[in-house]
Amino acid sequence: MPALSIVIPVFEAEEYLAGCLDTIIDGDVDGGGDRLEIVVVDDCSPDGSRAVAERYAARDGRIKVITTPANAGSGPARNFGLAQAKGDYVWFVDADDELKPGAVERVLAAVTGPRRPDVVLVQHEKMRDTGAIETGELPELAEHCPADPSGFTLTEWPRIVDYTHTPWTKVSRREFLNGIDLGFPTGWYTDIPWTYALLRRAERIAVVVECCYQWRQRAGSSITRTRDDRHFDVFTQWQRTWDDFEGVDDPGVRVALFNHMVWHLLLVIGNTERVEPKKRREFFRRTSELYRRYHPGPDAWQPADGVTGLKQRLLAARAYLGYEALRQVYRLAKRVNRTDPQEVPAPEVTASEVEASSAINGAVVSGSAVQSAPDDASGLPAQAKLPAPRVSRP
Known part of the structure; x- marks a missing residue:
């Protein structure tokens, strides 16, 4: 059984999927076949995304390509991929994003030990289409954690809800995830109910403050920049x-x-x-x-x-x-x-x-x-015992 399954929902990502897969494969420095599984979920993409995935799968046995019965969006595609995953832990990664060097090792280190967490939150950065880099706020939040950042609950650290409610910053124990029967709903902003339901039920949450994930915000590809x-x-x-x-x-x-x-x-x-x-x-x-x-x-x-x-x-x-x-x-x-x-x-x-x-x-x-008044478009100013949240994605 692999230690980690990375599930990648894919729709019209032909241009970016190879770069995403390269950072995952190259990041598994050990290269052992029993550590990592990559599940590429073709959400009936009309472009050549599936061909890219199959080309990689043909030369790397850790990669499995599956196709949803019908196009339903990234949330249902993640649910479909989770049902096929075999790893102890599951990490949902978007096809047009990339992992940072050392990310796989950092995640595996965080989930190894006698008291394994249900959920691991990982630090991220955002690269805008201009090339500008914005660093995620997890290390800043962790500095004020009132509990043990290697194992806490939502009740012990409520302020953790201020960390971005995106699935790609969460690595979840698969048995725990299946046990709480938590799936992504349909529609936009599905990350919101999934994230907070996950954190509410987790009995042990941990953080990795070293950067593991790069969200690449591309013009025309993000709902945050789409009128609809x-x-x-x-x-x-x-x-x-x-x-x-x-x-x-x-x-x-x-x-x-x-x-x-x-x-x-x-x-x-x-x-x-x-x-x-x-x-x-x-x-x-x-x-x-x-x-x-x-x-x-x-x-x-x-x-x-x-x-x-x-x-x-x-x-x-x-x-x-x-x-x-x-x-x-x-x-x-x-x-x-x-x-x-x-x-x-x-x-x-x-x-x-x-x-x-x-x-x-x-x-x-x-x-x-x-x-x-201050320019506070990026988040709420500090309140008593509740500093400003910043979110990188809807």
Whole structure:
């Protein structure tokens, strides 16, 4: 039985699959046939992805190529691959991403020992299509872990929900995964209910803070940069998460999860590459509904400082016009700050921005002035015992 099964869902990845497989094969420095299994799941890809996988499988017995009955998306493809996997542990890897050198060794070291973890969280980095590298936040989070980072539960460290809710940063014990009967749902943002259900049930979680995974964000290939009504699936997935946590009474866990959900939903609506402008009001309304439904109470959670706190208060007040006004004023302030008034004429202010400036003065908010608020688009500013989460992927 292999120690580790790497499951790769594949759809229209012909251009990238070879690079992904190379980093996995080269990363298994021992090369032993009993350590590693690679399950390539062809999700009925219409391009030459399967041919690439079969070419690799023909010369490497550790690679197995299977095909889903019908194209159903990455979540169901992962479920299909898991059913075929034989390893002690399972790692879901995306076909257009790559493993970092030493990743396989680090993961195998983390799962070896008398007290084996149910889940291992691994550090990642994001490479943008510009070539810029952004480092994941796991080491920073681990510095403040109140428990043993080599073995803890969600209750012992609720703040771990702030780590990216992507399946490729989690290596799970296969027997544990099958025992809790946890699969990926259909739709977009399926990582959300899967990740938090996994962490809720794990009796022992460990972290690997050395970088193991490179998410390669490619133009046109990521849902984070795609305008589509399927972004509304995020509400279904967060509702599934809260339904699963209905019996969890631990206040620390519920506060951390709520804090993370609010950050994530504000991130999605604030991304102009995701939600169509004409759909923003409806997206805000549904965000406000979840905010009000699962707010843990004013004694447990308070809005943040700065611009994010203003947005959170507007969610509580269901004040969409105030939210849009805030966005317009904040964007105007950033435009002004990017110019040198001594050398460049001030930008012309549009009528909508003038209206926004007036409207924000009447919004039901409190907090710092917009002009002096920090640029917190990347995450929530720190709150008492609950610093800012950062997520690399939806």
